[in-house]
Amino acid sequence: MTSDAAGSRPVRARLIRHAQASWGSADYDCLSPLGQIQARHLGRWLAADATQYALVVRGDLRRHAQTFDAIDSAFGAAGRRLPELRIDPGWNEFDHVPILAEYARTFRDDPNLPLARDGDTPAQRAVLAAAVRAWHEGHFDGCVPETWAQFGQRIAAARARIGDDAGSVLVVTSGGAMWRCAQAALDLDDAGLMRLGLALRNTGISEFERNGGRWNMLSWNELPHLAADDHAGLHTHY
Numbered sequence: 001m002t003s004d005a006a007g008s009r010p011v012r013a014r015l016i017r018h019a020q021a022s023w024g025s026a027d028y029d030c031l032s033p034l035g036q037i038q039a040r041h042l043g044r045w046l047a048a049d050a051t052q053y054a055l056v057v058r059g060d061l062r063r064h065a066q067t068f069d070a071i072d073s074a075f076g077a078a079g080r081r082l083p084e085l086r087i088d089p090g091w092n093e094f095d096h097v098p099i100l101a102e103y104a105r106t107f108r109d110d111p112n113l114p115l116a117r118d119g120d121t122p123a124q125r126a127v128l129a130a131a132v133r134a135w136h137e138g139h140f141d142g143c144v145p146e147t148w149a150q151f152g153q154r155i156a157a158a159r160a161r162i163g164d165d166a167g168s169v170l171v172v173t174s175g176g177a178m179w180r181c182a183q184a185a186l187d188l189d190d191a192g193l194m195r196l197g198l199a200l201r202n203t204g205i206s207e208f209e210r211n212g213g214r215w216n217m218l219s220w221n222e223l224p225h226l227a228a229d230d231h232a233g234l235h236t237h238y
Contacts (some may be wrong), residue, residue: 001216005082010067010165010209010210010211011140011163011167011168011169011209011210011226012167012168012169012207012208013159013163013168013169013170013171013207013208013209013210013215014051014168014169014170014171014205014206015171015173015177015178015181015205015206015208016042016067016170016171016172016173016203016205016206017041017173017174017175017178017200017201017203017204018031018034018035018061018063018064018066018067018172018173018174018202018203019031019036019039019063019066019067019070019203020032020034020035020038020123020202020236020238021035021063021140022035023124023238024119024138026076027181028064028097029061029062029063030062031063031066031067031068031120033061034234034236035066035067035202035236036066036070036232036236037131038202038203038226038236039046039066039067039069039070039071039203040070040074041101041225041226041231041234042070042071042225043071043072043074043075044074044078044225045224045225046071046074046075046170046225047071047074047077047080048151050100051168051170052167052168053082053083053167053169053170054083054113054166054167054168054169055083055086055162055167055168055169055170055203056068056083056084056085056086056169056170057085057086057087057088057091057162057169057170057171057172058086058088058090058091058171058172058173059083059088059090059091059093059172059173059174059177060087060088060089060090060092061092061174063095063174064091064172064173067090067172067203067225068085068172069216071170071172072085077178081193082170086087086125086146088158088161088230090154090157090161091155091158091171091172091173091174091177092173092174092177092178093174093175093176094135094144094146094151095144095146095171096131098130098140098144098145099131099132099140099144100127100131100141100142102131102134102135102139102140102143103127103130103131103134103135103140106134106139107130107134109169110127110130110171111197112126112127112130113127121238124142124236124238125238127200128198129194129198132187132192133190135147135148136148136190151180152175152180155177155180155181156180156184157237158177159181159184159215161186162208170225174237175197175200176197177195178200178204178206179193179196179197179200180204181208181215181217182196182197182204182206182207182220183218184214184215185214185215185216185217186217196220198237199221199237200220200221200237201223201235201236201237202236202237203223203225203226204220204221204222204223204238205222205223206219206220206221206222207219223235
């Protein structure tokens with residue numbers, strides 16, 4: 001993220017999807033035991049990395065806070081100090097609960113629905129993908145709190161609030177927000193975005209740089225902190 005003014009610093013943003021939340025439980029917005037392990041590995045890797053952050057931002061969801069707390073603790077244990085945290089709800093995820101409810105009401109003949117309710121993971125993933133597609137096609141406009149377009153506008157505004165001279169930025173956010181950042185950087189249509197976005201893993205790291213007023217994507221969905229062979233079981237999407 002650079003401006004064309006002489007002497008301005010490029011802004012490089014490292015976006016991180018939160019660790020695994022409690023999918024399928026009564027309280028989704030809370031890290032699962034596996035997610036807590038992911039977050040600790042993430043924190044230790046970030047603290048060992050040489051990047052000096054000028055700005056740290058997170059959404060205001062509990063899964064964002066818990067993921068960030070693990071990062072902050074790892075920096076403290078390594079004798080490093082992060083800059084003062086900025087909490088920006090613009091980086092929050094879209095609310096999947098009303099979207100899935102509207103999908104189940106509108107597309108009740110989808111054969112994946114009963115399987116998803118019984119806990120079948122591939123069916124749950126298929127239902128979520130179909131629900132998000134129906135949402136961005138406008139099927140639920142007026143029935144859910146936020147339209148697809150409004151969601152994209154909110155994420156664009158959150159990016160803009162980082163500013164043009166912030167240096168290296170760490171953002172703890174959610175998958176949907178990262179989808180929209182990738183879409184803006186790569187000029188993806190919605191079909192392409194779905195294929196890219198649904199592959200995003202918990203604690204996946206993606207990097208962007210601002211150049212001439214737009215974001216460019218430098219990397220996507222990396223897990224350097226879970227690269228060891230015995231960490232394969234820590235790779236999750238939900």
